Amino acid sequence: MTRVFSGIQPSGEMHLGNYLGAVRQWVIDQHEYDSIFCAVDLHAITTQQDPDDLRSKTLDTVAGLIAAGLDPEQCILLVQSHVHEHTDLAWLLECTVSFGELSRMTQFKDKSARQSGDFVSAGLFTYPALMAADILLYDTDRVPVGEDQRQHLELARDVATRFNSRYGDTFVVPEAAIPKTAARVMDLQAPHNKMSKSVDSVAGTVLVFEEPSAIAKKFKRAVTDSDTEVRFDPDEKPGVSNLLSILAACVGREPADVADEYTRYGDLKVATAEAVLAVLEPIQTRRTELLADPAELARLIEIGASKAEELAVKVMDRARNAMGFLPRG
Ligand code: TRP
Secondary structure: OEEEEEEEEEOOOOOOHHHHHEEEEOOOOOEEEEEEEEEEEHHHHOOOOHHHHHHHHHHHHHHHHEEEEEOOOOOOEEEEEHHHHHHHHHHHHOOOOOOHHHHHOHHHHHHHOOOOOOOOHHHHHHHHHHHHHHHOOOOEEEEEEEHHHHHHHHHHHHHHHHHHHOOOOOOOOOOOEOOOOOOEOHHHHHOOEOOOOHHHOOOOOEEEEOOOHHHHHHOOOOOOOOOOOOOEEEEEEHHHHHHHHHHHHHOOHHHHHHHHOOOOHHHHHHHHHHHHHHHHHHHHHHHHHHHHHHHHHHHHHHHHHHHHHHHHHHHHHHHHHOOOOOOOO
């Protein structure tokens, strides 16, 4: 069966764009593919983290994913640092990728420039080797990621191919699965920008786990466009089209169809907020339950770690042998 792997940073709260654009697809994928999803806490420390904060965010991320519908019995849901083969393999791959290749990664260039004057860790530079390790460790066929991760995925493919040609066939070369159909959710206040938690736009970003009344308010205040026609046209009418995309994604229809039912911006905003809340409220309830039962959450996390480890150990052994490490007595 096709194996799918994806990772999510435990660095912040899940927003509507993460949910509608990615996580919701993972929930579907887990029934169709042999799926592995990973809270990438080792990637998070490429920029300095407060220890208590990292612990609580990692737990919160896993609880959020389960609440959103990932079933630890159906897929493998793991915390990256629980399976040490991720870092073991990352070293072998750091020695298979070149300094030049890593230097060309646009995410590194952007992030290191943003921290200029500040501390730029070596881990931020080698980050793509760890990401390649995550993927190659599980003989992954498909990697559902956003467009922003395309370059990292290409690098993972190049590294797998190079390793295979140097040391013999060891890794499956993964394909990117960049969703075309998933909703592209834009900022409610600046609809030319993708919704994001890193951009400073509290009013434009809807968090999956914020108060329903706050969510409703954000939709009410969403930016629309200058004329008054409700029409799906992302270039000419980005604000209204974003609302239509979100509404359509929540009710499982096409934005252009949904547009026909509204003549007033106000009605569209109210309907979009209602549709979003109908999707999010059950997820919020489930998350609250999970966080109230730490023992159960820990049990679910352990299921993922042990299932993942069983797979990872085998691929790690294969890679070690291929490279010529002496087996232990
Ligand atoms: N780098 C990815 C991001 O920032 C997260 C990630 C880490 C990932 N390892 C991965 C995604 C492996 C896909 C596969 O979004």
